[in-house]
Amino acid sequence: MAVITCRDAVVRALDEEMARDEDVIFFGEDVGKAGGVFYVTPGLYEKYGGRRVRDTPISENAIVGAGVGAAVTGMRPVIELMFADFAAVTLDQIVNQAAKLRYMSGGQIQVPLTIRMAQGSAGGFGSQHSQCCESWFMHAPGLKVCVPGTPADILGLLKSAVRDDNPVIFLEHKGQYAERGEVPDHADHLVPMGEARIVREGGDVTIVAVQRMVGVALKAADTLAEQGVECEVIDPRTLVPLDMETIARSVEKTGHLVTVEEAVRAGGWGAEVVSQITENNIWSLEGPVVRVTLGAGIIPFSQPLEEHLLPGPEDVVAAVQRSLEA
Amino acid sequence: MSTSLGAAVRHKMLTNMLLVRHTEERIQELFLENVIRGTTHLCIGQEAVSVAMAEVIDAARGDTVTCTYRGHGHALALGMSLESMMAEMMGKASGCSKGKGGSMHLADLDVGLLGTFAVVGAGLPVTNGAALTAQMRGNGAISISIFGDGTPNIGAWHEAVNLAAVWKLPAVFLCENNRYGEYTPYDDTAPVPNVADRAAAYGIPSVIVDGQDAEAVYPVLLEAADRARAGDGPTLVEALTYRYRGHSRSDPATYRPEGELERWMERDPIDILAGRMQADGQLTAAEFEALREQQRAEVQRVTEWAINEPWPALEETLEDIWVPSGDGAAVGEGA
Numbered sequence: 001m002a003v004i005t006c007r008d009a010v011v012r013a014l015d016e017e018m019a020r021d022e023d024v025i026f027f028g029e030d031v032g033k034a035g036g037v038f039y040v041t042p043g044l045y046e047k048y049g050g051r052r053v054r055d056t057p058i059s060e061n062a063i064v065g066a067g068v069g070a071a072v073t074g075m076r077p078v079i080e081l082m083f084a085d086f087a088a089v090t091l092d093q094i095v096n097q098a099a100k101l102r103y104m105s106g107g108q109i110q111v112p113l114t115i116r117m118a119q120g121s122a123g124g125f126g127s128q129h130s131q132c133c134e135s136w137f138m139h140a141p142g143l144k145v146c147v148p149g150t151p152a153d154i155l156g157l158l159k160s161a162v163r164d165d166n167p168v169i170f171l172e173h174k175g176q177y178a179e180r181g182e183v184p185d186h187a188d189h190l191v192p193m194g195e196a197r198i199v200r201e202g203g204d205v206t207i208v209a210v211q212r213m214v215g216v217a218l219k220a221a222d223t224l225a226e227q228g229v230e231c232e233v234i235d236p237r238t239l240v241p242l243d244m245e246t247i248a249r250s251v252e253k254t255g256h257l258v259t260v261e262e263a264v265r266a267g268g269w270g271a272e273v274v275s276q277i278t279e280n281n282i283w284s285l286e287g288p289v290v291r292v293t294l295g296a297g298i299i300p301f302s303q304p305l306e307e308h309l310l311p312g313p314e315d316v317v318a319a320v321q322r323s324l325e326a
Numbered sequence: 327m328s329t330s331l332g333a334a335v336r337h338k339m340l341t342n343m344l345l346v347r348h349t350e351e352r353i354q355e356l357f358l359e360n361v362i363r364g365t366t367h368l369c370i371g372q373e374a375v376s377v378a379m380a381e382v383i384d385a386a387r388g389d390t391v392t393c394t395y396r397g398h399g400h401a402l403a404l405g406m407s408l409e410s411m412m413a414e415m416m417g418k419a420s421g422c423s424k425g426k427g428g429s430m431h432l433a434d435l436d437v438g439l440l441g442t443f444a445v446v447g448a449g450l451p452v453t454n455g456a457a458l459t460a461q462m463r464g465n466g467a468i469s470i471s472i473f474g475d476g477t478p479n480i481g482a483w484h485e486a487v488n489l490a491a492v493w494k495l496p497a498v499f500l501c502e503n504n505r506y507g508e509y510t511p512y513d514d515t516a517p518v519p520n521v522a523d524r525a526a527a528y529g530i531p532s533v534i535v536d537g538q539d540a541e542a543v544y545p546v547l548l549e550a551a552d553r554a555r556a557g558d559g560p561t562l563v564e565a566l567t568y569r570y571r572g573h574s575r576s577d578p579a580t581y582r583p584e585g586e587l588e589r590w591m592e593r594d595p596i597d598i599l600a601g602r603m604q605a606d607g608q609l610t611a612a613e614f615e616a617l618r619e620q621q622r623a624e625v626q627r628v629t630e631w632a633i634n635e636p637w638p639a640l641e642e643t644l645e646d647i648w649v650p651s652g653d654g655a656a657v658g659e660g661a
């Protein structure tokens with residue numbers, strides 16, 4: 001097992017897929033010669049050349065649209081939108097075009113497109129460069145949504161995304177690019193979509209979290225273990241498809257559910273998980289479900305406010321205690 | 327062509343350029359010292375455009391400005407206090423936006439600054455709206471939108487310029503062409519040699535001007551502003567300029583060809599105006615040095631002050647999202 005960063009995992013996945021399949025092309029703003037503004041794609045331009053790795057103008061609509069058109073005509077494009085917040089500029093191409101072309105054509109068309117972007121707080125990037133945007137895309141059937149948070153999951157899921165015949169929204173957390181983790185040495189590590197990972201086993205409460213919030217949940221779990229409470233921490237890794245089976249099985253065992261999101265509460269994926277559990281597994285529950293989120297917050301620039309708004313281990317501990325109280 | 331302005335205006339422009347220069351240099355240091363976090367986009371080298379722009383804006387009349395994350399210079403030139411800006415850079419309660427906006431999101435309605443927009447292209451449509459208000463009210467106000475040379479590649483730019491042209495909005499579109507969008511040279515992403523060439527597609531006038539010379543930029547903007555105020559619609563102004571530093575943060579700007587920076591620094595906007603004032607007997611070398619020292623000291627004083635300013639109270643985190651209803655209660659859900 002080699003230890004690499006999340007950053008390394010992105011470029012390794014793209015490199016392996018571009019080497020494997022000539023139809024994989026990659027483009028976005030400053031992704032080629034400069035290696036990306038987060039420096040996650042260095043070397044691809046040098047290795048695969050300017051035909052397959054292209055720097056684009058600042059034109060998100062044109063980027064996604066070109067990705068859609070190339071995908072429906074046989075290429076397998078990967079595109080980068082840099083900050084996930086900028087997906088808002090091209091929401092039409094994503095939610096109306098990429099997501100719906102297959103359905104509206106009665107299944108004639110397929111859109112094997114991967115749209116990468118970096119989301120989340122990285123400390124002081126302000127309100128338009130820090131959001132977690134996953135739920136924007138969950139509301140558009142036709143799109144798969146990946147939210148990997150370890151090098152191994154980034155590597156394995158990005159490769160799966162490239163091979164998927166559906167449009168995939170691939171969200172990386174920019175605050176995690178430097179984080180390290182083990183990845184398998186063999187050349188073709190794939191992680192299937194829709195398969196959650198049990199990060200920590202425990203019998204008292206189920207905590208569901210993704211990306212940076214997994215680390216927060218694990219810290220909380222350490223604290224709670226000292227108090228004799230054993231948490232099961234689950235990372236769904238993909239939100240569409242969502243592995244409710246693994247979550248439901250865990251809740252059946254623990255009777256308690258807490259979700260932890262670095263995102264706004266209303267309409268978040270936590271709300272979806274909680275709703276499905278209450279719809280289908282209500283009798284498993286022995287206490288209130290609790291969501292830890294940003295509430296109705298907008299990420300502020302100021303350090304103490306940003307840190308206050310973001311969920312921390314103490315918020316998760318409090319949520320677990322609330323869930324167990326009843 | 328440059329028109330020489332009165333000594334008082336020249337003095338003000340020079341002073342403000344020095345203020346901006348020293349502020350930006352200090353911001354870079356503070357960023358490296360971790361006092362300012364996140365990211366910053368400096369306008370060192372581009373100061374002439376800011377001070378010339380500020381001369382045509384009359385906030386009292388209702389004039390407004392939208393610009394980008396590279397907006398510190400514009401904010402200061404428009405008259406935002408250095409205290410207000412420095413405190414915002416550090417996320418302090420006394421910042422122009424109570425620390426919630428930061429380097430990329432300065433706003434000060436008192437000086438006409440509607441905002442520094444961090445999503446490329448977002449400012450132009452908003453300037454159109456401000457110009458629409460002016461048109462509806464008939465108050466003679468204008469709105470200027472400032473953006474970079476990479477921005478005419480985004481759809482919002484074209485939609486905004488088209489609408490402004492069709493509605494003859496009192497808007498001015500001011501491009502600071504500093505040759506690069508992030509790490510990519512202008513020519514790699516644009517099919518026409520000049521940003522100004524784009525104006526033809528919308529039937530509006532355009533002007534290319536030496537952006538290192540405040541006295542060249544000023545009359546061009548004044549004419550564009552007059553045209554807008556007269557109801558003749560928008561003008562596209564392209565100011566040729568250069569950023570001495572990287573795009574943001576600690577970008578070392580290795581993508582620039584050798585000697586390019588040095589060539590531009592030979593035409594430094596501060597030196598150009600100061601040199602002309604000295605030649606015209608309006609400024610001695612000693613006075614220039616004293617003015618520079620004064621601005622440097624002012625930046626240092628305000629920096630120390632801002633460092634010691636309090637953080638916003640944590641209760642502020644969820645304030646200012648909604649306009650409170652009549653009874654003062656906020657809308658929405660708590661954290």
Ligand SMILES: Cc1ncc(C[n+]2csc(CCOP(=O)(O)OP(=O)(O)O)c2C)c(N)n1
Binds near residue numbers: 477506
């Ligand atoms: C919609 C959108 N896409 C991409 C970015 C990332 N980005 C920030 S600044 C920038 C370059 C802008 O270049 P230019 O318009 O020349 O302005 P300059 O920074 O040179 O002043 C890019 C691509 C963004 N902020 N918004």
Ligand SMILES: [Mg+2]
Binds near residue numbers: 502503504
């Ligand atoms: Mg530029």
